[in-house]
Amino acid sequence: MGFPLIGETLQLILPSHSLDLPPFLKNRIKKYGHMFKTNVAGRPVIISADPEFNSFILKQDGKLVETWSLDTFAEVFEQNTHSSRKYTRHLTLNHFGVEALKDKLLPQMENFINLILEKWSSQESLEVKSAAIKMTVDFAAKQIFSGDLENAPFNISDMFRDLVEGLMSFPINLPGTAHHKCLQIHKKVRETMRDVLKKRLDSPTVKREGEEDLVNHLMRDMDSQKFLTEDYIVQMMFGLLFVTSDSISTTLALSFKLLAEHHVVLEELIAEHDSILKNKEDLDAPLTWNDYKSMTFTLQVINEVLRLGNIAPGLFRRALKDIPVNGYTIPSGWVIMIATAALHLNSAQFEDPLSFNPWRWKEIQPSCAAKNFMPFGSGMKQCAGAEYSRVFLATFLHVLVTKYRWTMVKGGKIIRAPIIRFPDGFHFKISHKNK
Numbered sequence: 001m002g003f004p005l006i007g008e009t010l011q012l013i014l015p016s017h018s019l020d021l022p023p024f025l026k027n028r029i030k031k032y033g034h035m036f037k038t039n040v041a042g043r044p045v046i047i048s049a050d051p052e053f054n055s056f057i058l059k060q061d062g063k064l065v066e067t068w069s070l071d072t073f074a075e076v077f078e079q080n081t082h083s084s085r086k087y088t089r090h091l092t093l094n095h096f097g098v099e100a101l102k103d104k105l106l107p108q109m110e111n112f113i114n115l116i117l118e119k120w121s122s123q124e125s126l127e128v129k130s131a132a133i134k135m136t137v138d139f140a141a142k143q144i145f146s147g148d149l150e151n152a153p154f155n156i157s158d159m160f161r162d163l164v165e166g167l168m169s170f171p172i173n174l175p176g177t178a179h180h181k182c183l184q185i186h187k188k189v190r191e192t193m194r195d196v197l198k199k200r201l202d203s204p205t206v207k208r209e210g211e212e213d214l215v216n217h218l219m220r221d222m223d224s225q226k227f228l229t230e231d232y233i234v235q236m237m238f239g240l241l242f243v244t245s246d247s248i249s250t251t252l253a254l255s256f257k258l259l260a261e262h263h264v265v266l267e268e269l270i271a272e273h274d275s276i277l278k279n280k281e282d283l284d285a286p287l288t289w290n291d292y293k294s295m296t297f298t299l300q301v302i303n304e305v306l307r308l309g310n311i312a313p314g315l316f317r318r319a320l321k322d323i324p325v326n327g328y329t330i331p332s333g334w335v336i337m338i339a340t341a342a343l344h345l346n347s348a349q350f351e352d353p354l355s356f357n358p359w360r361w362k363e364i365q366p367s368c369a370a371k372n373f374m375p376f377g378s379g380m381k382q383c384a385g386a387e388y389s390r391v392f393l394a395t396f397l398h399v400l401v402t403k404y405r406w407t408m409v410k411g412g413k414i415i416r417a418p419i420i421r422f423p424d425g426f427h428f429k430i431s432h433k434n435k
């Protein structure tokens with residue numbers, strides 16, 4: 001269980017320099033097997049890389065376990081009640097789920113990505129991760145509050161970038177610490193979001209052009225849902241912008257790097273997208289839902305980037321009762337971390353697990369994937385933005401590989417602490433194919 005108070009936190013957040021499992025987890029699993037106990041930031045934690053136990057626990061939400069967040073996450077996203085969580089899930093699915101994607105988001109994404117890549121290709125060198133944060137924040141902000149922050153006195157995407165760095169830091173709130181900076185940025189962004197909301201509440205009769213955005217939806221529900229206070233709405237605007245931006249931008253940046261390093265994969269990807277274009281009567285016709293569904297290899301590439309990227313280092317639950325397991329007992333109140341990264345990099349399920357091999361997905365049975373591959377979680381709490389993320393990434397790759405080529409200029413280092421980071425960035429030169 002490590003030292004008093006800090007337990008084994010330092011070992012857990014010690015940076016490692018590859019896509020592999022952090023040494024702390026790797027060594028513990030070697031020594032103790034697929035389940036062991038530790039102490040993180042003063043809390044006893046069970047870490048599990050056991051597929052059977054994990055899939056059992058993920059079916060126990062609200063029964064044997066409840067959802068839990070790391071301290072910094074909890075302060076930033078705040079713990080919600082059961083009904084408000086359910087509401088958030090429905091609202092997210094309403095605005096970012098399959099129906100919204102089919103009806104309006106897919107064509108909007110394609111147009112938006114076309115403009116973005118045109119801009120990116122005019123630069124000598126572009127740091128892809130920060131540029132992708134800006135892109136995903138801007139697109140999501142349009143859906144959430146119609147981009148009301150376009151004239152804000154600061155750059156919101158820069159703030160999100162700094163915020164992420166502090167999120168997995170050790171939760172000591174003293175000036176100079178990453179955690180302290182993270183909380184300060186969070187406060188400033190929230191104040192700005194509150195201004196957006198107040199302006200809307202002060203002039204509720206002002207009709208917005210086009211479709212209803214997410215904030216209007218929330219304002220409409222304020223009378224019927226008592227938990228929808230101003231604070232709650234501000235929190236939600238912030239939380240949604242955060243989850244849409246960091247996860248997708250990291251996956252996208254890693255895709256750039258892996259594709260640049262694996263020409264055979266890139267060639268097959270280009271062939272798939274060229275054939276989608278060839279089958280269109282009008283080359284300029286927008287992508288359809290059927291086009292997206294036909295991107296078999298692209299979705300295998302995205303699975304493979306998600307498997308290696310392990311954007312979420314684990315899923316967290318807290319035991320509501322004593323839970324017996326293999327002759328031991330997980331005491332009520334203990335935190336359980338489902339180490340999804342350990343499942344994704346398990347050589348028993350994924351041969352040569354560190355190799356970037358999208359073709360492996362041809363052979364993997366859905367029953368095996370269900371227990372061993374869960375980048376978006378699993379069960380009732382599965383990520384409400386999973387399809388949105390896949391469609392965004394697939395549309396981005398479609399525009400990228402049909403119109404552009406790219407080469408790395410500098411950077412490319414990877415650090416896991418345990419969240420994946422790119423310390424020197426991924427700097428690419430993006431050029432039009434036909435120039």
Ligand code: HEM
Pocket residue numbers: 067085088089092096240243244245247248251311312315316375376377378380381382383384385386388389
């Ligand atoms: C690559 C992109 C993404 C990854 C890897 C990811 C991953 C995850 C994970 C691991 C969870 C926790 C599941 C659990 O605890 O069991 C989650 C929850 C959630 N995600 Fe995502 N996410 C991504 C993108 C998004 C986007 C774009 C949105 C919003 C549009 C979103 C909205 C949510 C919401 C609302 C939840 C809470 C679901 C609930 O409690 O019912 N995520 N995500």
